Amino acid sequence: MxxxxxxxxxxxxxxxxxxxxxxxxxxxxxxxxxxxxxxxxxxxxxxxxxxxxGPAEIKAAAQAAIASGANQYAPGKGILPLREAISAHQQRFYGLTPDPETEVIVTTGATEAIAASLLALVEHGDEVLTFEPFYDSYGAMIGLAGATHVTAPLIAPDFMPDMAALEAAFSSRTKVVLINNPHNPTGAVFPREVLQRVVELAAKHDAVIITDEVYEHLTFGEPHIPVATLPGAAVRTVTISSAGKTFSFTGWKIGWLSGPEHLVSAIRTVKQFLSYSSGTPFQGAIAVGLALPDxxxxxxxxxxxxxxxxxxxxxxxxxxxxxxxxxxxxxxxxxxxxxxxxxxxxxxxxxxxxxxxxxxxxxxxxxxxxxxxxxxxxxxxxxxxxxxxxxxxxxxxxxxxx
CATH class of the missing domain: 3.90.1150.10 (Aspartate Aminotransferase, domain 1)
Incomplete structure (x- = not known):
């Protein structure tokens, strides 16, 4: 049939x-x-x-880029200085070393990174698992990709998952686990043991992990642990972040993703038919921002x-x-x-x-x-x-x- x-x-x-x-x-x-x-x-x-x-030096860098003529299309995967800055950021804060040539893409905000990732990696009939509550674009993008949205509840007051319910939410059709950490709308920051269990279950079901980490620098006494740093995770994890939340330039819509080359290549194939590229002068300015001191x-x-x-x-x-x-x-x-x-x-x-x-x-x-x-x-x-x-x-x- x-x-x-x-x-x-x-x-x-x-x-x-x-x-x-x-x-x-x-x-x-x-x-x-x-x-x-x-x-x-x-x-x-x-x-x-x-x-x-956000910081005045980032605004000044954007203004200088506009004045100098950096106003045409950027390369589809983003300008090299920003890709290098993203790679350096991942190394500096987390010990990760994505190749800026093959394992990093600049996107029109994290929202496009999520959209391109889902459209590239799931097909009609696949299941995508998220925690619930979930950032509202997830449900729409999962639907656009033709997949089924499955959720595992986060339980108040600390909004941690019920681990039995999380395990039960996986199935043979689970193709992607989409994790938002730190989590919108609850404000939860998931500890190592929760994230490691997600990795173990994803490996068991041969699922890709997409992590939306746009609030990575906005935690209060709790460490942010990128999923890609956990044992067994890097080979199956696409990490997404953006400049909007960290630098308070939400209107610039500069996001990015990094991960293993075979996944990034598939996502780039889709992304080129979405925005192709955007925000050329802003991209160089965000490279400046990523190098700001601790x-x-x-x-x-x-x-x-x-x-x-x-x-x-x-x-x-x-x-x-x-x-x-x-x-x-x-x-x-x-x-x-x-x-x-x-x-x-x-x-x-x-x-x-x-x-x-x-x-x-x-x-x-x-x-x-x-x-x-x-x-x-x-x-x-x-x-x-x-x-x-x-x-x-x-x-x-x-x-x-x-």
Missing amino acids: STTVPAPWQRAASGANLLAANGTLGVTIFEEMTTLAVRTGAINLGQGFPDED DFYTGISETLRRKRDILSDGLKAAGLDVFTPQGTYFVNVDTAPLGISDSVDLARRLPDLVGVAAIPVPVFCHPAGAERTRSLLRFAFCKKTEVLEEAASRLATLRERL
């Missing part, structure tokens, strides 16, 4: 329909919360983007830790149960202590109630996961200190305003 593979336009529709059918309309709720924030004058802590620029990297995490605590104090004063994140720039809360079980409804009321916007965690889940997380809200703390102080002050009045 032959199986007909849907045409690309059918797979695209399937990906969109998958989100609609599961109620995980992440893009829609983000737009809705942003619109509400604008209409009400609320502080928008929904979308995860900083409200101030105190820059420790400084950004310490600054974010302080911002996390400012916002968390306001959320606690509101009577919410706060799950302190180990990484990223998101903090999750449980609204149940206030007698509220529907975080989607509260998210829609919050801008009018206290002048702050947030994102309900169920939009990052399939139906069963949405039910498990239905009272959880996510707030972003990647904002100016004075903005967070005002948001915390407003949130502290929530209990009395309900």
Whole structure:
């Protein structure tokens, strides 16, 4: 019996329909919360983007590149100075040594790296395993690739996986395990034993591991452990990161991936038919950023830790149960202590109630996961200190305003 593979336009529709059918309309709720924030004058802590620029020397490098004429197409795999800088970064922080010629690709943000990887490595009928909640683009891209999205739940309050459920989620059809670490939306940073078990199960089922590590430098007292550094992982792992989160230049859309040559080559074949290349002057500037001294990297995490605590104090004063994140720039809360079980409804009321916007965690889940997380809200703390102080002050009045 032959199986007909849907045409690309059918797979695209399937990906969109998958989100609609599961109620995980992440893009829609983000737009809705942003619109509400604008209409009400609320502080928008929904979308995860900083409200101030990153290092001045990186901006200056981009401006110089534009002025010098670096404004045409970059090579499809990225300019060599940035590929070399990515390789040097992996060596400097993790002891990894990807070949900048054959094992590194520059992409239009981490989102394109994820898309190209999935489109290259999975086929119709394959399964892709992620933790749940999951970053909202994962479900859409898995659908676009024609694969089946399987999840293993992360359990509050620390959002670690149930190891038995994780093992049960693997099958003979598992082609890719897509791991986001540090994890959006929960803020979890997975320890070595969890990641090593993922590697063991992936090897058992001959699955590729794709790791989304865009928050790699934004952890709070917990070490970030790249999966590719673990025993048995390097031969089957594609590592993805980007400049947006580390350097606070999310609009530049400079991402990258690295891994074994045979996987990178397959992904590059797909990537050339997506954006081909982008952001030529920004690529050289990010190469400058990756070479910044260690105190820059420790400084950004310490600054974010302080911002996390400012916002968390306001959320606690509101009577919410706060799950302190180990990484990223998101903090999750449980609204149940206030007698509220529907975080989607509260998210829609919050801008009018206290002048702050947030994102309900169920939009990052399939139906069963949405039910498990239905009272959880996510707030972003990647904002100016004075903005967070005002948001915390407003949130502290929530209990009395309900």
